[in-house]
Amino acid sequence: MFLTFANDPDNHLALLKRERKNIMRSLREHDDSRHIKVVTESGTTIEDIFEIFHAYENQVAIFHYGGHAGGSHLRLEDDGSGTADAQIVGLAKFLGQQESLKLAFLNGCATGPQVSTLLENGVKAVIATSSKIQDQMATEFAEQFYFALSNFASIQKSFDTATAFISAKYSSHPPIDIHRGLSTWGEAEDPEEGLPWGLFVAKGAEDSLQWTLPQASQIEKTIRGRMAYEQRMEVNDLLIDTVCEELALYSKDLDYELNKENLVIASIIREIVDSFPLPIGEQLRKLFTRSNNPSEPDEMELFTETRLRQIYQTHRATAQFIAFILLSQLWDAKYENPELQIDEDHVVVFNSFFAISEENFGRFDYFALTKVITDIFDAHHISYFLEELKEIKVNPDSNSELSNAIQFLEAANKDLLNNKINSDDLENICLQAEEALGHVLRTVAFMAKYKLATIKNIEIIKRRHEEANYRHSHIELNRAITIAGTKITEIGEVFKNFTDNKSVLFLKTHENNIISYLSLSPFIIDLNALDNEHSSKLYLFSYQKKADYYYQFLNNYKDDLLVINDSAYKRIKDEFEKFKANIHGNAYAPQKAQTPARGSRFSRKR
Template sequence: MSNQSNIQGNQNIVLQGVTDSTITVEVNGAPRELERQLEPLLALLEELKTQQLQLEGRLYNIDSITANSFDFLVEQLRNGQELPAELAENLITEDNIWVNSLAQEFIRQGVSVGNKPQRIFEHYGWLIEVFLLKMNSPAGRGPTLRRLSFMAEAYQSSLRYLCFIQLAQLLPQIKEGLQPSIAAFLKSEEGAHVEYDYLNLLLLATEQLQGRENFMPEIEELVEDLADPETELYQTAIFLARQRDALLQGKIKEDAQLGALLDQYLTGLVYWLRRIAFLAKYRLVSIKDINLNYRLGTAKHFIHRYGELHGVYAEIQSEGEDYSSYSVQDTFTYNQSVLLLKDRSVEACLKNLQNEANYLSISPLLIDQSVLAEKAKQTPEIFYYTGQARKGSKYFYALYKNELALNGERKNSNKQLTVQQTNITQPKLDELFDQLQQLFKPAKGASQ
């Protein structure tokens, strides 16, 4: 993998320690001290004829480290084991408090919220909402590793979502060339998404968007704080990431110490979720299809059938009303795509489709599998992009609500989707394959 992988052997450079002026690296078991700058590290890599280094159990391609992200990465060596002091002194220990805390943040930002947890969680959209619901379920309330896994995935999924928003703005310019690590992300190996460092990818994608009008400017402000190791946000984000890594590696046990860690993780997660509450100002929808209504003497009306990716569909599922319809005169948008709308009102945004700055296509990073499968009475079924086989012969997706498989267990409820040139049982995936081939093939900078 070009971004990270499980480490085997000691043939790579291992970042071991950091001070204000130096970094300590281990080269085949022997420590070496370098000036704390990117250039000496690059020179060492060139001397050893290697492109990779290990940090906190992950293998990074040197292309994934820029001058701006260097400090962000090396500072992780002295962060991540504990919450920032102020948060640690104000732990959330009761289930109802964390839900109310999220509600209060939305109210502070002028967003209307209901009094039920699901009406609060829905403002984040399905990708995050689903794990908040799991946290608030009977299975997610006990002092168990499963509860921790739900919280860890709420964090990971939120990072992935923010990354996809940034990457979606870069894909139309893919022929102009992408930062190498971003291009390499598109060519990630199957299964790499479980441990992928989306935090670093978020910084790199936001860096490449500098100088352009960002669809979601709030992310720029967030990343500015994330990139500063002195901020509470940075320290919290690293803590959440490191504890998730420890969970995946089986280092956290279901013992008497777990309760304290659960309180710490919940406190950090709520702080993070409050910082990304700006997501409530946007709406994620799946455009199922667009039909033209046009007759002699009439204007052109494009009927957009869409499903909102916020809230629980169980209330209407029995009636089969899984998609809504809205007529737009003379204008249409991307068909069979997942769109992010710059408005809390879907109708208000669809009414102004002529202004392309009001919406962003997140597809094909996010897809609605139910649209491609055309199953009757099916609600949207969202899958996210995870990588591809060598030379783009296959592309891989995972269901948005897949859970972490801990200690080698098999999660039968988890779903994966493989898109290849010929998809016998789902022929509409052939069209998605063609789109991916056309869109991703020109990516420059990624290793083949």
């Protein structure tokens, strides 16, 4: 991949350096693993472009240009630290000769007229603009495109992801003064009225849009280098063995079961599952599913792809839950300290979270988001609500037990998605994935000591000449097997202070005082609390599509998603919009409710 950037000292693009750094940050892991070679040139000259293409003849898959452009040229730099215009006709002929080239990405203003020239000369696909574009918008579009590409999305899906992000963010944001443009190209379109980018493909070259970064199967490498297990293992044995001792430190009931002379496996399973907060425990529970008919075992009782998917889903639910906890606390930290800013090194990961779509939801890396937030907490000396999260460090370059487990599970999922799992290896892969999940769950075993609950309602208890107390009607969310049943008891506890209402939150209490709490809204919501219904029905944020927010039902991911918008649960949508504005450092301006017109003379004259 060849990334070129050229600035103009007389018309400086302030964010071009950020664009280069964050694109490279997304691709560095792949470059380090030698799956790809990334060459970057700052202050690019026309000689640089020809030199690199000759040095890597028929090897360059993507050519990226970031900088000023006009309808017939790209503005490059020259050896005298000035600028020079590269005429597109000559460059197009040269690029068209590169048989390996899948995409030319021209992230400059008004490059639309160059598209036909490039395609006519043999370039397979082009991303270009039809009008002036804002400097920040151009930078963020490129960041999101390459972040998606680094997660093995195709060129087409990466473009769709970047487009979705820009559509969502800039629908209500004012333009920024700096533009990537040197001259008027036709009538400049207003970016507010339509996205200026287009993805163009030559006839017969449609397959180029499905190109992805190359990836080797890490699963196969792991299996070849691993000795066979000493004895045949039953499903879940490795999982229980890996997690039980650490979890028993926080669960007296599990510790009691493990101390029995004759182990009762069903009781041990129950205590393990019930020790975790519901968003994790509910997915873990599914791994222990048993058929009522011994002659027809459930797929979870066998080493099947269905079981492997559920192992990964439990891992993903854990990563998502940790990310939601940290996002919630980051929002509180921003509220308490408005001066806290998200720097350029971290903003691309947050933007990718806001750009999650239906297409890329299953590939989003929640542990990458977790790493960024913990880096922010550490840099600003922010205390963790769950103190143990400070110790969870996910570094792909390290050889830690946790990092290796995460890499194995992510590799297994990629092989599942790409149908690369060999049936002969399935049992071994399932066993290794089970053990890897055990390492992940062992790392978060401390969550067993914290109380997760839905606050359904808060009642003020106040008599004359007495201090007010507050009865919190709530449901504890630490019992997955119980929650899956039909009978759930609401508990009423009286405290001297109060929390948020109709919310899912962590509680720290002492006697009849709430020491502190952390609301997980709007990332996790309890629909029954919002609807004043009995029991509990948890939904987790999945992705945004235009003005709608989509939430997944915790107990069954195959159910239709819950849609939240201005017509349904608007307060939750408003919370999310406020969160996004705060993270971006923008003031939040809620939409004013429309007052219906009235017909009386009184209301009209008032």
